[in-house]
Amino acid sequence: MSEDGKTNPRRRERETILSIVTASGIGRDVIRDNVAVTEQPTVELHIVSDSTGETAARLVLALEAQFPEQAFEEVRHTRAETVDDLERAVASARGHAAVLIYTLVDPELRDAMRRLCRRARVHYCDLLGHPIDAVARVSGHTARMTPGSRAPLTPAYFRRIEAMEFAVKYDDGVGAGLDEADIVLVGVSRTSKTPLSIYLGYLGHKVANVPIVKGIKPPKELFELDPTKIVGLTIHADRLAEIRRARVRNLGANNRRYAELSEVYDELDEATAVQRKLGCPVIDISELSIEETAQRILRTVEGRKAEAAEAEVT
Incomplete structure (x- = not known):
């Protein structure tokens, strides 16, 4: 709730979608109750729009990141301008x-x-209805009701686009742009490094991530970076093994060792050793959503940079 007691429309929409998904049995059981992913059906996310559907698609991307073990299929119904169009989508x-x-x-x-x-x-979830009504009531203005209306192309918009492209370019240690990153995430496979990088990129932060793989040394450039922008990620061993088993089943792979608990412990131990050598703070993501983890990362990096700046002054 906001200070005046009214629900923030954007938060309300996000919470509505998450509640719909978990209520339909596709989120809570998979993530919290150890139900095998293979028992869950592929979830269809139908995007219906009177324009291109990009507004909903961006939210769907964030939504899918909340359920890493769940298989999704995105179905778009664009340029829906009549009731007949809506009937076909439904x-x-x-x-x-x-x-x-x-x-x-x-x-x-x-x-x-x-x-x-x-x-x-x-x-179903109406992404525009409640926010449009709320803004109209608060502002006293009437919405244009124009499909496909776009926000102005501000510097912040271009910064977000650049940051998201950066996250893709330097995902999983690919490329040599670690020194250009605002934040560098370090952790073993399946600790949400990629979705976190994309989400933080959407917020305007350039994020690179470096995987810790057993028997493979991290790039030497990692140890030459400004330590204030490095954040380690970890997760409970049994939780990680569960996620990896689900991953192997989804891919139809035979790499059982990847998901064995003993292998997981070894990788986590190796990651801990690297993170200690880097001297970076470590965030346990076991019970955190992508958004919660992202906020902790931002607070951690901002706090460390502020401390470093104060130390330079003194």
Whole structure:
């Protein structure tokens, strides 16, 4: 809740989607109750938009990162401008393990979509309706109701794009841009390094990540970096083994050793040794969401840089 007691619209939408997904049985059981991923169906995320669907797609990317073991299929229904278009989208989701996520600026279409989803018993989430109504009430202005309206291309926008491209370019130690990064994440495989890098990139931070692999030395450049921007990631061994087993099953691979608990302990021990050598703080992600971990990373890096700046002054 905000200070004036009103729910933040963006937070409300995020929480709504997460509650819909867990209520439909595709999140909580997989992540918290040790149910094998192979017993869970692929979840269809149907994006319905009167424009290109990019607004919803960006949120879906963040949503999928919350459920790393779950298999998703993204289905887009773009340029939905009539009730017939909406009916076709709902029909394609009916009877499936699906969540229908829509961005429709026309209030009549939003109402129609809500009725259709309820009638078909399809889980749904309106990404624009509540925020548009809330902003209109607070500001006293009427929304343009123009599909595909884009925010101004500000320096912050271009900074986010650059940061996200950076995260992809320097994922898993690829490339030689560690010194250009604002933040460098260090941890074993399946500690959410990649989704964290992308999410932090969306927030405008250039993030590179370096995997710790048993028997392979990290790049020497890692030990030459400004230590204030390095953050280690760790996870409980049994939790990591569970995630890796699910990963192996999903890929249909035969690399059982990758998920064996003894192998996991060895890798975590090696990662701990590297992180101690770097002298970096370590965050345990076992019970944290991507967003929670990202905020801890930002607080940690900002705090260390502030301490270093104070030390230079004194």
